[in-house]
Amino acid sequence: MGNPLDSLGEEVNELVSSFTSQPIVGNLDTLGFTQYSFWFAVAVILMLVVLIVFKKKQSQSLVPQGVFVNGVEYIVEFVRDDMCKGLLGDSWKRHFPFIATIFLVVLANNIVGIIPGCKPGTGTISTTAALALCSFVYFIICGIKKHGAFGYAKSLAPAGVMFPLNALVWLIEVFSTILRLVTLAVRLFCNLFAGHVVMGTFAILAALFFEPMIEAFSAMTALQAGASVLWVGILLVIYAVEIIVACVQAYVFALLSAIYIQIAEADEH
Structure with a gap:
């Protein structure tokens, strides 16, 4: 009977390669x-189904009723108060649809990716780059609308500083400013990719230590199978942490987008 850890490297390499984008069509x-x-x-x-059901249930009563309706309302109010009103001031209503959309899209993809057998839409750099590009273009347009193209470009230099400094x-x-596009995309991708690799590794460890007992039962294989319980326990802890990370990363992405909008529209930088 070999050491279950002998094949760990090969299994992890196969796990990492499974995260490579593979075409389903084309x-x-x-x-x-x-x-x-x-x-x-x-x-x-x-996400759209949840919002449609929420809107339908919400319209049935003037007072929010039920865990589902109150939970969704809390999320919407959190985005409105914490990320929009708190940062954008009087212009929050204009930007609320974009900030709420970017938050909910990232959150929905992060959560779906945690479900066993699913993959996060935000688990590839191309997707996170596309989302970051949306945020980048949006706050640039906001800055141009507020200051004009020349005024926004000029506002990037602090007032009162002499030439050539x-x-x-x-x-x-x-x-x-350009680097914001990169950091938004890379931060989201790396956190999700690393988390899923870690979860997959502990799932592999649990399987490697349990499989020998299925193939040939003995005291040693039973002992190894008992060790797999430890790996499963650690996996469950990491799983809970990843749920928190999924929510935090959606919050950070939307929050940074709101901050960049606030900076772009500010009278002084």
């Missing part, structure tokens, strides 16, 4: 529909 060289595109669509559809600061600010 191919990646031209036009393809990957498994991440599929689960992204599933998450968005589920202000030109250097302006270049740094331009680079920092």
Whole structure:
């Protein structure tokens, strides 16, 4: 009987390779529909179903009733009060639909990805980059609408700084603004990817230590199977942590988007 850990490296490599985008329809060289595109669509559809059911149940009573209605209302009010009113001031109503949408889309994909057998639509850098690009374009447009194209570009340099230092600061600010696109995409992707690899690794450990007992029962294999209980226990703890991470990452993504909008519309930088 070999050591169950001997095949761990191979299993983990196979696990990591399973996160590579694979086309369900078409191919990646031209036009393809990957498994991440599929689960992204599933998450968005589920989110829309939840919102439609919520709206229907909410309209049935003037006072919110039930855990479901109160729970969804709490999420909406949290986005409104914490991320919109708290940061954007009087302009919060104008930006609330975008911030709420970006938060709910990221949250829905993160949560769906935690369900065993599913993948997060936000589990690939191409998806998170697309979401980050939406946020990037939105706050740039907000800045241009508020200051004009030239005024927004000029506002990136702090007032009162003499030339040529202000030109250097302006270049740094331009680079920092572009870098927001990268950091939004990479932060979300890396947190989800790392979390799912860790969960998958402990699931593999539990299976590797349990399989020998199924193949040939003995005192040693039974002892190894008992060790798999430890791995399952750790997996459940990590699973709970990943649920929290899924919510936190959706919050961070939407919060940073709101902050960037506030910076773009500010009179002084």
